[in-house]
Amino acid sequence: MEAKEIIKKDMEALYLGNLNTVEFNLNLPKKGKYGSEIIWKSGHERFLDSEGNVKRPPYGTGDRTISLWATFCAGGVTEEKEYKVCILEEKPQIVVESVEEPELEAQAGVQVYLPYVAVIHTRDGKTLVHRINWKEGAQRVYERVGNFREEGMLDGLDFPVFCKVTVKKEIQKVEKNTEPLIGYFDHGEAVLEEGSRFYTAQEEMQEFLLQMDDDRMLYNFREASGLDVKGAEPMTGWDAPECHLKGHTSGHYLSALALCYKAGGNKTIKEKACYMIEELGKCQDAFEKIPGIRKGFLSGYPEDQFDKLEEYTPYPEIWAPYYTLHKIFAGLLDCYEFVGIDQALEIAVKLGEWVYRRLSGLPREKRMKMWGMYIAGEYGGMNDVMARLYRITGKKEFLETAGYFDNEKLFLPMEKGIDALENLHANQHIPQVIGAMEIFRASGEKRYYDIASYFWKAVTESHLYTIGGTGENEMFHGPGCIGNLLTKHTAESCASYNMLKLTKELYRYENKKEMMDYYERTMTNHILGGREHGATGETVYFMPLAPGFHKEFEHENSCCHGTGMESHFKYADMIYAYQGEKLFVNLFVKSRLEWKEAGITIRQKTEMEAPESVILEVESKREFPMYIRIPKWSREGRKIWMDSVEQNGWTEADGYIQMDVPEGRHEIRCLFPCGFYLEKTPDRPELHTLLYGPYVLAALSGDKNFLELDLDGQKAADEVRKTGLEFQYRDLTWKPLFDIEEEAFQVYWKKK
Template identity: 40%
Template sequence: MENEKNTAQEILQEELAAIYIGNLNTVDEDLILPEQGKKGCRFTWESGEERFIEPNGKVHRPLHGMGSRKVILTVTGEYQGCTAQRRFEANVLQQEKTMDITGVRPVKIRLACGCPVCLPSVAIVTCADGRRTTRPAEWSELVKNGAYSRAEGRVEGTELPVEAEIFWEDSVSGETSAPEKKLEYIAMNGVRLAEGTPYAEAQERMVKFLLAQDDDQMLYNFRTAAGLSTQGAEPMTGWDADECKLKGHTTGHYLSGLALAYAATGDERILEKINYMVSELRICQKAFEGKEGYRPGFLSAYSEEQFDLLEQYTKYPEIWAPYYTLDKIMSGLYDCLTLASCHLAGEILFPMADWVYDRLSRLDQSVLNKMWSMYIAGEYGGMYGIMIKIYALTKKPEHLKAARLFLNEKLFYPMEENCDTLEDMHANQHIPQIIGAMDDFIVNGREQDWKISSNFWNIVTSGHTYCIGGVGETEMFHRAGTTCDYLTDKAAESCASYNMIRLTGQIFPYTVDGAMMDYYENTLSNHILASASQTEDGGTTYFMPLGPGGKRFYDTDENTCCHGTGMESRIRYQGNIYAADEKYLYVNLWIASQLFSGEKVSIRTEEEGCLKLTARENMAKAPAIRIPGWAEGKVTVLVNGEETKDFTIQNGYLYFARPLKRKETLEVRTVPELRVLATPDEKFVNLAYGSHILAALSDQQEWITLPALDAFRQTGSSHFEANGIRYVPLPEADLQACHVYFHKK
């Protein structure tokens, strides 16, 4: 009898653990709360605040100005006389701001005679509260008058007029403000991280995690959807659970993580996993082709029904971002093809791209616009970018056309006009779209894509970032310059930082601006590195808590978006360390490593603020080393231990006058200082030393006032103590409660 009761209790706990009710970080629709488990357990629900979430899942969003509200949902499970409970915390988003429009920005377009006119589908408007946003625009007939044309319209749902001026010219100047590419990165497989550094240790932990994963479990949902045997594997959990609509996304990240890990290490065990995963996914794809109602090329961890429902404007949580998941799968296959030379991945990927074109090309633009504007359900991740990259390989016009069916004018038009309309937009939903625009520029050279990408980067990094480089609170952009109003436990989503450094890496070769790499390194070392679990469990923070006494939580089994990107970001540390042009080898990041491709050099960073480059063979190109912005150009340079002035500094890079000979060393020394960093609101400050943002180890729930700098005593290479509180680099805080922002003294 006791054994039976224990079994019933175990089943109940399993049933409770398997409950998944969606992404509770941004609740804006009714929740589906299950009343029964798969094995017969009965569930009853209670809400901590029924005015916001009723026990049946009905959601009532707070009025704007009340703020988003956290609601505790408690489910009680009953099974064969046993009872147990589980708690969920839901963040119910406040209602959108009232749209009180006070101004409409006119449209101005210059075109060569004969070019078709394409007026923007949105207008940029200014609201009474000072924010800028977009609203759909309805245009009347275009009136052409020689070299000048005019169109009038109105802002949809209002009587507010919007005007467009079109200036026709015999020929539009061929000159472009878009720059040419100035350098190329050294491929990841030509670089290795030096052992013993925090970066190498984090990478090693993730590689071990990837090697330990059950490939058959990663294939579970694909095989189930295709009607194949699951080979006895355990089901996936969290966002990939049977009842979840996003299943399959983690497997896509897993493929990318494996491909990156193989490029980073050359470990043949990883290649074996890649080949197995890809060959089994090909079997799944073939199985779908034999099923009625499936178009050729389809592959996913669920049926095509989600895509059908999206075209019917079905909302989340009945569906959940089918093209977002498709992007992860396609990107994983692309990485296996390009980083691990797994050609079978291309045989799966290219028909998938054909499927995308076949599916979307038959839809009117108005349908696409409505689909992509649907929050969560219409999120499509990096589909624009992956289709562009596939087009670069296949040169099929259909793949380029399919890529541009994912254009989001609501985002792209204001970015091209250099207008910040990001307030209240989902951060990580839109950063990958900009990455896609930059992919389009890299492949096709369109000036408008350069403007969109570079303007977005400048807007985000100048007004929307926390001190660690992260963006977004509860996943959302807020008004520029207000990050200190959002120092909560849901700040700085890891996915968003992962994608911001990817975007930075794309833009940098066209600017060779040291300030861009300052942002890259700050985000990499103070957010991405800090977001990683310091065990081999593959854990990643969803958000970085930046309020007083915040503690990190590492997702290990929920299979969130950030858990997925975490499998990749630990192995991107070495991706952009080195680059080269015709004359110089660039060292962009102060990360100890060895270069095996082209120039044979090693760099060491054993002391904070000191980089030592050693030539293992005669160099053909001279070194160019980034001088960190915090060093303010104050450097000492030594060749073979002797100080030299044989260099110039430009745009944040130290250009040495000649290539090094075998065994010669070039040492760049700076003097790190403890620094107080101002914040936009002038109410808070941050503390930094060299490249590190320092965290105060304290579980105090009130803000700490930062002591004067002369009160600090250095206790280690980057460790300090003041008034009995220890200050350490943020990644080292790990699970300890800490403070990153401080009140000014």
């Protein structure tokens, strides 16, 4: 190879791990895989030196993002590549003020475990969860009915904790009806129509998928199972051969193919999905022939990562094997459900049996310790896919396995209605709550529903940026901490992807209009706003909300690249819903609905440039009740016309316009008066954002200091000029985030 080709391949092959949350020393190789010499230089030797040694900033001084440069040299040619390394501050020194003492109900003669964690309140006002070490261990069997008091100590802290145990003759699980209030059009009945940014995003992502090399997506599975890789190039980034997360993007790819086929019915996309499933089946069969590999296993690497996790091997020596497995599982089940590939379910069942056999042999304490390990123990939504597999097959061992992933550190405070999210990794835990909701659907056990419902409430009320995203540097922080957390690393895209999934599951049962207000805000401003324009298939990892930054597209197989491949095929999912004969119109996007069972067809012709005017062409074989969401952003003065005649016989209730639509063909037009309004951050009331209807507006500005504007809703109405979806206020141009490409911008600014 020529020198330039050597350097190019070494740049692609070199992988340093997850640089967004660094706590450990980095391995900085001096030589590339294909032969180039590598020279390293750090932008801040105090925290990261050129040998890869990491010194974390002291607690309270904040995380540090440092530039690290690698100079690749071969045959007299040199090229430089910059890496951004986020080094996390040291963990806090906790001073406990009080403890929410845990309580436990037990059944006489039946083995139970004392709570793994307690909710604590610190002297500096934080609410956290902390592990408990119980005297004589956590396992108990109480032979007689009565009240008992157990004593333990907070792990690593000189602070006692007590648990009240109430032992009863018999305990009945509290159940809740699992029959949903709301039904969805989940199998292609609702589709986007041409003429919106949503449609463009969907079509460009389909184009990206059509360009993808399936054999390259299969490379890691074939290589690990001993099969011919068929001349494919190795994957790069988080799926590179040297990376311990390899295989996760292929799982996302399966889901993306399935969702794409559901959204548009493209035959080539179905063929690609069928090919991927058939070849993964061959890999699963090949794994069984390898000595030491247990029946049913399938991954992009052998079983050793799972073995090492059970030995508590830390990251970066291993990296979240069950997280990767979840992506593969989800892709298999999506291909079964949305493409109709029976073999996908067969593979998933074998893999599910492998998981059951592996985890059922482990003591509870080992599982708890595994799931509590930083990065290594992250398991995505394994509880979700195992409960989903149970609902499909009826095999009880799969529901039991879903329960093996119960994470008390997250679930216990949620069950008690306590927001203890601070210092938890956002996107690590949102999928676990989706899994809790799926366990509820499968079992009817109410506590799982309560966990999911409270979690959604806590996040959406106290942890959201104006665009609907959550988390800074991937982490939850204290409730209401928004204005002080406006950095380059706000709002991880994966977190919004998963919060929308959770919203969809909860809305089935709660039918709350506020949930759809959140859904609209996040889908429009973060998900649509986070994609790179064109058929590149790329999504921002973080949506930067610090002043003067711009969107960065890393073009590597990161988690947000994976969820981004899926997200743009979900825009039609929640536009329409039904409850019995009632039809709900929840989102205002150009689309078509064919509700064949009810004999109803709807074409929605709403234009993004005029969100205040919702236009529905309805054809029905009978009269039916229709409910149209009143968006949070609309003002007084709402009006409705049917066939150009203004209507007066409609009502507003529970956030919806309610009307009966007669048999036949009709055009219904709703006016939701739309205008400018401001939102401020709870912790810094001088910081505001400007919105127009459903759109968060960003001022095009590279200024790294917050703009200071004498602006309010009335002044905006009087002085801001609107041309399409471009807005002009004095010398500033504003755009919705989804129309911004590479320009620097400010979403938040100071109000004079």
